[in-house]
Amino acid sequence: MAATAAPAAMTTTAVAGAEELAVAFARVLRGAGLSVPVSTVVAFTQALGVVGMARRDDVYWAGRTTLVRNPEDVAVFDRAFKVFWERATGSGLDEPEPEPLSITLAVDDDDETDGDDDPPGTPNDDPQVELRFSTTEVLRHKDFAACDDAELAEAYRMMARLRMFGSPRRSLRLTPARRGRPDLRRTVRAALRTEGEPLRQLSRAPATRLRRLVLLLDVSGSMEPYARQLLRFIQAAVAGRRRVEAFALGTRLTRLTRELGSRDPDRALAAAGERVVDWSGGTRLGDGLRTFNDDWGQRGMARGAVVVILSDGWDRGDPDQLAEQMERLGRVAHRVVWVNPLKVTPGYAPLARGMAAALPHVDRFVEGHSIDALERLAAVLAEP
Amino acid sequence: MIAAPPADDSAGSADSVAGVSAALTAHGYLPDEGLATAVFLAISLQRPLLLEGEAGVGKTEVAKVLATWSGGELIRLQCYEGIDAAQAVYDWDYGRQLLHLRAAEATGETAGRSTDALEAELYQERFLVKRALLRAIERREGPPPVLLVDEIDRADDEFEAYLLEILSDWQVTVPELGVFHADVPPLVVLTSNRTRDVHDALKRRCLYHWVEHPDLEREIAIVRLRAPHVTEALATQVAAAVQALRALSLYKPPGVAETIDWAAALGRLGIERIDEASIRSTLGTVLKYREDHQRVEHHGLAEIVRHAFEHAAPRS
Numbered sequence: 001m002a003a004t005a006a007p008a009a010m011t012t013t014a015v016a017g018a019e020e021l022a023v024a025f026a027r028v029l030r031g032a033g034l035s036v037p038v039s040t041v042v043a044f045t046q047a048l049g050v051v052g053m054a055r056r057d058d059v060y061w062a063g064r065t066t067l068v069r070n071p072e073d074v075a076v077f078d079r080a081f082k083v084f085w086e087r088a089t090g091s092g093l094d095e096p097e098p099e100p101l102s103i104t105l106a107v108d109d110d111d112e113t114d115g116d117d118d119p120p121g122t123p124n125d126d127p128q129v130e131l132r133f134s135t136t137e138v139l140r141h142k143d144f145a146a147c148d149d150a151e152l153a154e155a156y157r158m159m160a161r162l163r164m165f166g167s168p169r170r171s172l173r174l175t176p177a178r179r180g181r182p183d184l185r186r187t188v189r190a191a192l193r194t195e196g197e198p199l200r201q202l203s204r205a206p207a208t209r210l211r212r213l214v215l216l217l218d219v220s221g222s223m224e225p226y227a228r229q230l231l232r233f234i235q236a237a238v239a240g241r242r243r244v245e246a247f248a249l250g251t252r253l254t255r256l257t258r259e260l261g262s263r264d265p266d267r268a269l270a271a272a273g274e275r276v277v278d279w280s281g282g283t284r285l286g287d288g289l290r291t292f293n294d295d296w297g298q299r300g301m302a303r304g305a306v307v308v309i310l311s312d313g314w315d316r317g318d319p320d321q322l323a324e325q326m327e328r329l330g331r332v333a334h335r336v337v338w339v340n341p342l343k344v345t346p347g348y349a350p351l352a353r354g355m356a357a358a359l360p361h362v363d364r365f366v367e368g369h370s371i372d373a374l375e376r377l378a379a380v381l382a383e384p
Numbered sequence: 385m386i387a388a389p390p391a392d393d394s395a396g397s398a399d400s401v402a403g404v405s406a407a408l409t410a411h412g413y414l415p416d417e418g419l420a421t422a423v424f425l426a427i428s429l430q431r432p433l434l435l436e437g438e439a440g441v442g443k444t445e446v447a448k449v450l451a452t453w454s455g456g457e458l459i460r461l462q463c464y465e466g467i468d469a470a471q472a473v474y475d476w477d478y479g480r481q482l483l484h485l486r487a488a489e490a491t492g493e494t495a496g497r498s499t500d501a502l503e504a505e506l507y508q509e510r511f512l513v514k515r516a517l518l519r520a521i522e523r524r525e526g527p528p529p530v531l532l533v534d535e536i537d538r539a540d541d542e543f544e545a546y547l548l549e550i551l552s553d554w555q556v557t558v559p560e561l562g563v564f565h566a567d568v569p570p571l572v573v574l575t576s577n578r579t580r581d582v583h584d585a586l587k588r589r590c591l592y593h594w595v596e597h598p599d600l601e602r603e604i605a606i607v608r609l610r611a612p613h614v615t616e617a618l619a620t621q622v623a624a625a626v627q628a629l630r631a632l633s634l635y636k637p638p639g640v641a642e643t644i645d646w647a648a649a650l651g652r653l654g655i656e657r658i659d660e661a662s663i664r665s666t667l668g669t670v671l672k673y674r675e676d677h678q679r680v681e682h683h684g685l686a687e688i689v690r691h692a693f694e695h696a697a698p699r700s
Contacts, residue, residue, distance in 0.1 A: 043431070188478050188485075197485075
């Protein structure tokens, strides 16, 4: 008790300045793009009350432990803190920082441009039901690269309706079943109804559960005709069920799960588009996969999961490295599926160096150029 | 809150960051400033502490040391997929309940008694099996326990929601018995290897610290502390060699636990100066992937040895 009495007394004196500092700093962090809920600002204020505000390191660590919740955010936090602390204490150069508002504006811009894609498709919704049915049939097989805006809008609607069930597996959780292990909990409950005589012996058995689904989308220049459409597909998958993870692979690896989690596809895509900085750049699949394996896959995200790589296999990196990383991925994943939108091209042979290197380690090699192909992909993913 | 003063007060106290740092050190854990601040805040703000970091950087160890320091019981909940309330909070001892029913029936006690009365008899505290979370918030004498929720990322998200509820209110409701409430909340340490993101709501409830590999000086000190039979010269060489290995972009860079193991293994073999042969024969204590062994061989063991002594030289 004595240990906390002193800091509590300190809090009252320190809190006046602490509150202002915490709120001001939270605003800077939000401007820099971090999510800073009010509850964490309160925690920061309390933390300042206990460690004091005299030492830079104390304030820094109080902020780090209360305001940062992901290691990726540490770099942003560090930059923001440096600027903020120098301004607050006047210890650094008094160089005006660009207003963080511009970032918010960029989001709005993206929202608008993305919103513009939709209206062309909307008007022809109701009046021509039959006609729409037949266009649907044609559209199902139409290559995304050949679709115009209206057709794409329709295709997106179909994607949103695609249900990704994914591969089932036995879970450790037990559920009531006709046969299996004895379920004493329910047996006792049933016995109570028969004056303590366990007449009915109930049992339970392992439930089934969906495997985690990990989607890796190649966003390099050669994938340009397909990447945005496939991102829609991925968004539908992420928003549609739990335990789905999404990444963009280009010259670097970008995790998109959180951005794509929003139910509103336009907003989700705008957020994801902003997050990926290397759209239509080069590809180094091997490097990207290695980062995935190192930072996510091997730790557990890919373990027992169904991993889907959506890429044309054009790769500027070292094919040996790609093969090595694919092998590594194959060792932890339940199944590796490669989706190549170019596979449907007549006379296609996996000549791209990357594709040739990766193929021996791929369990299923499928196409992904149209709605129909994506429906078949969903069926492949649902195989046990 | 560490209500009762720690067993040996000389070791530092919970009322400042420096005090926490000294106390952890005295009990065999060398924290850096960030971790010491996080622990200090967790104690004084009574918030759970979420530690994330690579495997083997000593996340679990923090909870163990906190328990020895505070004198509270260490209650460990190892999470795994499919863990549910029956395994983490409480369960009823159904076997004994059934026996009780049979016994009551055999002596003719059940005759003419209502189902409600029978039920009330069965759902008493003596048939309750308390699991880790319930034990952690149970009323008790002495210092509050340290609750270690290990590898929370392995549990599923339903369980996280349950945990969040307990960590916010410090209470558990057993419908048949009533509410268990902690007067003094336990000190809670959660660890995660980040195989998936822990839900944001749970993260907001916690203080967060990303545990890094220690720097060279600290790692030498840790080896000296945890493997006392190892000479300072050897500890320095091993720590420097491990730093060199971490720079090699291996699949699984060695953690502190591996450094300690390696130093202990070399010490046990009676080696005083590491060389290529001794590294090769003991590399299995540090690197656990065949590819990593190949990479190190390819890079050259001589290079690792050189690095080990380069850093060791100014100290000895």
